[in-house]
Amino acid sequence: MADVQRHVAEELDRIAPVIDELGRRFTDGGHELALVGGPVRDAMLGRQHNDLDFTTSARPEETEAMLKGWADAVWDVGRAFGTIGCRKGDWQVEITTYRSESYDPDSRKPDVDFGDTLAGDLGRRDFTVNAMAVRVPGREFEDPYGGVVDLAHRVLRTPGRPEDSFSDDPLRMMRAARFAAQLGFTVDPAVVEAMTAMASRIEIISAERVRDELVKLICAPYPRLGLRLLVDTGLAELVLPELPALALERDEHHRHKDVYEHTLTVLEQAIDLEAERLEVPDFVARFAALMHDVGKPRTRRFLDDGSVTFHHHDVVGAKMTRKRMKALRFSNDDTDAVSKLVELHLRFHGYGTGEWTDSAVRRYVRDAGDQLERLHVLTRADCTTRNQRKADRLRRTYDDLEARIARLREQEELDSLRPDLDGNQIMEILGIGPGREVGQAYAHLLDLRMEHGPMSEEDARDALLAWAAQRQ
Structure with missing residues (x-):
């Protein structure tokens, strides 16, 4: 625990130019602001972030107003989901209004409702290790769901019932596999059970969002962990069915299961x-x-x-x-x-x-x-x-x-690798204009180049004329 506290303190000191000034701006404006999610989790693991996620009681238009004059650039592509982004020097910042979101059973898009408390916002997050926050500028630590303990035990759990979490956002099942691959964590049996029972729910998620999670999983340090989880829960049957199909086939050398x-x-x-x-x-x-x-x-x-x-x-x-x-x-x-x-x-x-x-x-x-x-x-x-x-x-x-x-x-x-004559030379030697025959002659000379290596221009010319004569 001492190492965790030291890692967090060091990271907060490193990002102080952002969290201290930004925290004061929001506090002076009568709003709460907290560093949340991945940056907090990774600070405890001794990892540095230049992409910082915050959550706030401020509504998007209020957040945008408070960023003006401080940020180098501001964008609002996530406004519909309560998110305003900005850049400050080398830092990329996203600030999202406290929220809760859920999916209609037949919809791919979440219904977003803004919330009023940090605890409520943390309760709707995917996993306990991502449901920790640090209030700024005061740096008070918030961990209502035991994320620190789960981080120490290297396990992924949901803040509430996993069935409720995955019903709200089925993509979280893919995220469980992705975080297992990224962090090398095991997944709580209750989470695995819910993923298995609810695997078909992933079908309402867009192909693009599934793809993005799959890329992150495969590019993670331990992709075998995540891929096994997808196969074992039946999710792979729906997002990458070619992978579980391989388990049915014996390797022809019989040197693998x-x-x-x-x-x-x-x-x-x-x-x-x-x-x-x-x-x-x-x-x-x-x-x-x-x-x-x-x-x-x-x-x-x-x-x-x-x-x-x-x-x-x-x-x-x-x-x-x-x-x-x-x-x-x-x-x-x-x-x-x-x-x-x-x-x-x-x-x-x-x-x-x-x-x-x-x-x-x-x-x-x-x-x-x-x-x-x-x-x-x-x-x-x-x-x-x-x-x-x-x-x-x-x-x-x-x-x-x-x-x-x-x-x-x-x-x-x-x-x-190219033929020893280009298209213009071919046309000049054969006395022809652009057309299919030029491409055919080019392909023939390229085959000769592949077969015999470089030729002199004279030899290439003779070979081209011989080819043309055979075609007449």
Whole structure:
């Protein structure tokens, strides 16, 4: 407890330029103001925040008036929910009127009612560890629901009955999984029971809000905890059904309990690798790891000798991934990137012990495009064998592939691989104008470039003329 008090005191001193002056402004205006939620929780965990959330007795228009002359910028996009935002130097601040909100059983949008007390506002929050507050400027600590104890025990509980909380806002079930993944906390059995009983309630929540929670979960330090909770409660069946489907399928190598367990291991190994190669955390690489085998259930075939195959699960999985990401309203860029990685995740296994030609290596780089580093991460993470000799062999083989890519990249500028003649040169040599034939000639020269490496301009011209002559 002494450490918690010290962490909080240090954090409050750090953010004093905001909380002291802002607190005085609201107090002088006859209103209450309290730092609340994540910033208070994380202060106790020794984590710093530059995004500060406050709750107040002031109504939005009163909050906006008190921020003028103090904040560098003010915005009111959350006014309908009682929230006014502002920026002060490096600080991002959101101030929300005391409130209570609930969902109509058939509505995706909450009905917002403003409240009058801090205790009432804290009672409507999702979990006790987020239902703590510090009144400012006096710095009095408020914890009516035992959040400090739950924080010490690393457990997620709701301030009231979880059934009431999830009925008010079903997205809180997703948030339970997300906070488990972010904080490494366990979830109270009563909360798990309510999530299981009420999982279908998530269907009234918009795809965009579900997507945002899923991204935060996957980018958290312990995503396995959150994903397991989604699967065990049945929520995953509704928001990411491809994941629980994997638990029904035996891995063809029989080295894992099932493809589901293998997938979670690949995700964790990708996280370990991303620190060396990618920005951290990297959602695209992590989601590709999570989705890389989703095509297996649909492609499983049992052979007469008792073995099982999953032919073309990479292609099928890429299509399934694209469909799911579109349903969750992901951006086209993220959808394209993840789908490409899923489709390419098996490509390396054709490399054998290094038999690929330079042409095959060039095609590997070209097909991966700007996802090459992520493909390196996914391919390496996909090795979950417990056979150390085999694991070492696969690692050395991929090391060899990356070394060959590096050599070719240095020699041939692989990242900007193009034919040895551009479109204007093709048209001039063939005496034609823009059209389909130019694209076909370009593709032919690119194939030659991939197969044989760089050509001189004269050799490329001869090859182009030979191609054109064959077409006549």
